[in-house]
Amino acid sequence: MLRYISRRLLSILLSLFLIITATFFLMRAAPGGPFSGEKKLPPEIEKNLNEYYGLDRPWYEQYTDYLVSIAKWDFGPSFKYKGQTVNDLINEGFPVSFFLGMEALLLAVSLGILLGVIAALNHNKWQDYGAMIFAVLGISVPSFIMASLLQYVLAIKLGMFPVARWESLQHTVLPALALAATPMAFIARLTRSSMLEVLSNDYIRTAKAKGLSKGQITVKHAIRNALLPVVTYLGPLSAAVLTGSFVIEKIFGIPGLGSQFVLSISNRDYTTIMGVTVFYSILLLFSVLLVDIAYGLIDPRIKLAGGKKGE
Amino acid sequence: MQQLPKEMFQPASVDLSEAEKISKPSLSFWKDVSIRFRKNKLAMFGLVLLILLVFMAIFGPHMTKYDYSTNDLMNTNKPPSAEHWFGTDDLGRDIFTRTWYGARISLFIGLAAALIDLFIGVLWGGIAGFRGGRTDDVMMRIADILWAVPYLLLVILLMVVLGQGLGTMILAMTITGWINMARIVRGQVLQLKSQEYVLAAQTLGANTSRIMFKHLIPNAMGPILVTLTLSIPSAIFTEAFLSYLGLGVPQPLASWGTMASEGVQALQYYPWRLFFPATFICLTIFAFNVVGDGLRDALDPRLRK
Numbered sequence: 001m002l003r004y005i006s007r008r009l010l011s012i013l014l015s016l017f018l019i020i021t022a023t024f025f026l027m028r029a030a031p032g033g034p035f036s037g038e039k040k041l042p043p044e045i046e047k048n049l050n051e052y053y054g055l056d057r058p059w060y061e062q063y064t065d066y067l068v069s070i071a072k073w074d075f076g077p078s079f080k081y082k083g084q085t086v087n088d089l090i091n092e093g094f095p096v097s098f099f100l101g102m103e104a105l106l107l108a109v110s111l112g113i114l115l116g117v118i119a120a121l122n123h124n125k126w127q128d129y130g131a132m133i134f135a136v137l138g139i140s141v142p143s144f145i146m147a148s149l150l151q152y153v154l155a156i157k158l159g160m161f162p163v164a165r166w167e168s169l170q171h172t173v174l175p176a177l178a179l180a181a182t183p184m185a186f187i188a189r190l191t192r193s194s195m196l197e198v199l200s201n202d203y204i205r206t207a208k209a210k211g212l213s214k215g216q217i218t219v220k221h222a223i224r225n226a227l228l229p230v231v232t233y234l235g236p237l238s239a240a241v242l243t244g245s246f247v248i249e250k251i252f253g254i255p256g257l258g259s260q261f262v263l264s265i266s267n268r269d270y271t272t273i274m275g276v277t278v279f280y281s282i283l284l285l286f287s288v289l290l291v292d293i294a295y296g297l298i299d300p301r302i303k304l305a306g307g308k309k310g311e
Numbered sequence: 312m313q314q315l316p317k318e319m320f321q322p323a324s325v326d327l328s329e330a331e332k333i334s335k336p337s338l339s340f341w342k343d344v345s346i347r348f349r350k351n352k353l354a355m356f357g358l359v360l361l362i363l364l365v366f367m368a369i370f371g372p373h374m375t376k377y378d379y380s381t382n383d384l385m386n387t388n389k390p391p392s393a394e395h396w397f398g399t400d401d402l403g404r405d406i407f408t409r410t411w412y413g414a415r416i417s418l419f420i421g422l423a424a425a426l427i428d429l430f431i432g433v434l435w436g437g438i439a440g441f442r443g444g445r446t447d448d449v450m451m452r453i454a455d456i457l458w459a460v461p462y463l464l465l466v467i468l469l470m471v472v473l474g475q476g477l478g479t480m481i482l483a484m485t486i487t488g489w490i491n492m493a494r495i496v497r498g499q500v501l502q503l504k505s506q507e508y509v510l511a512a513q514t515l516g517a518n519t520s521r522i523m524f525k526h527l528i529p530n531a532m533g534p535i536l537v538t539l540t541l542s543i544p545s546a547i548f549t550e551a552f553l554s555y556l557g558l559g560v561p562q563p564l565a566s567w568g569t570m571a572s573e574g575v576q577a578l579q580y581y582p583w584r585l586f587f588p589a590t591f592i593c594l595t596i597f598a599f600n601v602v603g604d605g606l607r608d609a610l611d612p613r614l615r616k
Binding site: 012144265266 | 457461462463464465469548557575579596597
C-alpha cells in the first residue's frame, strides 16, 4: 500500500512538473506582453514594471523562480488586478466553487444511482426507458445550454428560483442542478449496466432462494456490488464538475474561481491563467489518487500492487 | 403416477449425418455485426439521423438565396418566417444558412479530431503493444503522464496561446486526445499478438508492418470503431464549450457552438437564435452516442443470444 502510494505520488509530481513547465513556456510564447493593453505604456513605465515583476531577467531564472514559488504554494501576482495575487483570487473564489461543486457532486451521485437502480430493477419496462431517455438527454445537451434553459424556464418564466447571484441556499439549487446534469446521466447509465450484471449473478439467486425480501436483496447484495464501477467514475466526475463550473458560474453570476478563470481568459491575464491551471491540476491529480486508494479499500479483490504488473 | 401406453413414445432420430448439417448459411463477422446492428432500432434511428444531418450540411447552405456571412441590418432578429426559415440573428444573417454552414464546421472539427486521434493512437498503441518490453513501458509511461494532465484545461491554455482558429482548435484537442485510442489499441494488440495466426504469419516471413496492418489492426477494428464514433461527439461538445468561453472559431465563421453561445445571450428576447443550433448540437451528439452504443452491442460477442 505504502509503496503504491509513493509510486503514485512520484508520477503525480512528474505530471505536475510537466504541467507547470508547459504552462510557463506556453504563456511566454503567448502573443502580446503582460502589460500590453488598450493604451500603449510609456517605455520607462514598462521597464519599471518589468523590473518589478522580474521579467527583465533571463528565462531560466524566471523559470526556476516560478518552480520554487509554486513549491511554496505561491502563484505570483495578477498582472491585471494591481495589488492582488493569484493566491488572493484562489482564496476568495475557491470556497464558493468548492461548495457548489460538492453540492453538484452529491446531487449527481445520489440521483444518478437512484435512477440507475430504478431502471435496472424494472429492466425493459417503462421506468427503464424513461430513466434512460432522461440519461441520453443529459449526455446530449451541452452544460451551458442546459443551464440557460433551466435559468430561463424555472427562474425567469416560473419564478421558482432566484435568477442569479450567490446569496442563500435557494440560489445554489439551479446552478448545482445544471452542473450535475451530465455527470448524473453518466452515473445513471453506469449504475444501470453494472446493476444488471450483478443481478444475474448466482449469489443473488441464492439470496432469493433463502427467502430474503426484494428490498434486502437490492440494498444488501446488489447495490453494494454494483456501485464499484461508479466509484472509479468519481475521478473523471470531479474533473467534469470542475470544468463545468467555468460555464455555470458565468451564467449564474457566481463569484467563484471558475468565473474568475473565464474572466482571466478574456482579459488575457496570463499569470492568473497559469496559476489557476496549476492549482486545478494539483486538485484533480490528488482527487484521482484519493479515488484510486478508496477503490482499493472498498474492493478487497483489488490489490494496489507496488511492484510489477500482474503481481 | 399415470400409466403411459407404449404407443405414445417415438424413437428419436439418431441419423448422425443429419446432426452435421449446417442449417444457417455461414456469415462473415461483419455481416453478422451488420445484422445485429440493423435489429437495434435506436441505433438505426441514430444512423438515419446522421445521414440526414450530413446531407443537410452539404446541401443546406445552398437551399436559400442567403449567404452565411452577409449582414442585413434592415432585418435583424426576425423570427422564423417564409422568408427566413429559422429567422435571422442580430446582424440580420439567415440562421438556416448559418446553421447548416455551422454543421459543416462542427462536423469537420469532430471528424478531423477523431481521425487524427485514430491515426496517432493506432500507431502509438500498436507499436507499444507489439514491441512490448521496454518500448512498451516507456511509451505507456509517457502516455500515462500526459493522460494525467486535465484535458479541458490544457485545451483552453493552448487556445489562449495559439489564438482562435479551426486548425488550432483541432490541434489543441488532439494533443492529448489520442491517448484513449492508444490505450485501447495497445490492449487489443497485446491480446491478439499471441494468437496462432500471428505466429503463422511470422513463420511465413511476414515483416512487422505487414503483421500490424494485415493481421492485428483489422482484428482490433471493432473496439477502434466504437472509440472513434464515441470520440466525435465529445469533440463537438468541446467545440461548443470553447465557443462559449469565447475561444471558438473567429467571426464571421459560424459553428454550432458559436451560434448557440450567441443565442444564449439573446435567449430572453429571441429564443429561436438558441433553439436551432442547440437542437442540432443535441441531435448530433445523441445520434453519434446511439450509433456508438449500437456498434458496441453489435460487436460484442458476449451479447450474442
